[in-house]
Amino acid sequence: MHEHLVALEKRMQQLQQAIRQALTQHDTAQADVLRAELKRTQLAWDVLCSPDGTADNTQPEPAAPQTPEHSWEGRPAREQVREALTLLTVPASPRLLSQVHQAFFSGPLNTARLTTLRRDEERSFRSTPYARPYYICSALTSDLLSPARALLALSTWPLEQRIVGPLTQRVHFLTSALRLADAAEDLAGDAELPQPVQQLLLSYSQNLHTHTSRRPFDLDALRQAAAAELEIHADDDADTRTEAARRARRSLGDVEQHFGNTLRDVNRQRRAS
Secondary structure (H helix, E strand, O other): OHHHHHHHHHHHHHHHHHHHHHHHOOOHHHHHHHHHHHHHHHHHHHHHHOOOOOOOOOOOOOOOOOOOOOOOOOOOHHHHHHHHHHHHOOOEOHHHHHHHHHHHOOOOOOHHHHOOHHHHHHHHHHHOOOOOOOOEEEEEEOOOOOEEEEEEEEOOOOHHHHEEOOOHHHHHHHHHHHHHHHHHHHHHOOOOOOHHHHHHHHHHHHHOOOOOOOOOOOHHHHHHHHHHHHHHHHHHHHHHHHHHHHHHHHHOOHHHHHHOOOOHHHHHHHHHO
16 A cells, blocks of 8 residues: 555645646646646545545545447547546557447547557657646556557556556456446446447457357356456466566656656667667
């Protein structure tokens, strides 16, 4: 818990600095967004410090609905990616993000728009660090702490959550299976699951060897299979990512902790020598 508290305290300091910068630039809209993020971070800190795990006299903001009633056409790509990543809670490829967005948010992501998104986010972060409530950043490999190919993450996640080790791909698959099964249950209620949701969950169930021809879709079987396998891999994977996160905090600056150690400068130095 100590590491989580330290991370939250650091984030609160960053948000306070970003709010001051926004006010200096007379950007009241951005300052309001940052204040809301600061309140949520403060609430999370209060919950961790509270003996019973709840914050006094404060209620968390309601979660955004997973099935918006309005069209997603025209929304910024980064906002669409954030919604899908928030549902999954693990780094994901543009293809999976598009599938999740189509299934649960009424429209696919244009993956072509994501090819430059991460680079644009990095440029923005380098220019004005922490000026935004969140950034679409890279997952990092556990060995080299370099950007994991085609895996996007949220900057607000703890560093351990953004690191990918040898077992992490499978752990992420199992974790997202559980998240999607829960979201599907909330979405459908007593009704049959929408076809895009069924198709997405079918691809998961086939990879878990739980596919049957029964209807409605057997969410419980999917959850049981994913949870059982996750228990096998979770601890070893967590150890790898925790150790890598310690190295990253010791050796990388803020930019590299979010967007990776590209090794380009090292290669240039070797050629120059």
